[in-house]
Ligand SMILES: [Zn+2]
């Protein structure tokens with residue numbers, strides 16, 4: 001296997017590639033874990049799977065999988081108030 005190259009073979013130019021696991025994703029706010037090599041939609045989602053300082057299976061901490069062109073993106077479930085409720089309120093994610 002070779003490393004994905006941004007801008008080639010369907011990989012977007014703005015892709016971020018993790019060399020050690022050959023994952024790629026897009027979005028500067030993503031958090032890719034160097035431990036379990038899963039990609040999280042935000043630092044909040046990342047922090048949630050690191051409960052106790054070790055990687056937890058994301059589904060066990062309430063994160064949901066979303067299928068992206070690059071694979072699975074783990075994120076916070078959509079809040080009751082819609083995605084708009086996520087912005088500007090950290091606690092909005094905990095209410096989901
Ligand atoms: Zn992890």
Ligand SMILES: [Zn+2]
Nearest residue numbers: 018021023037
């Ligand atoms: Zn990785």
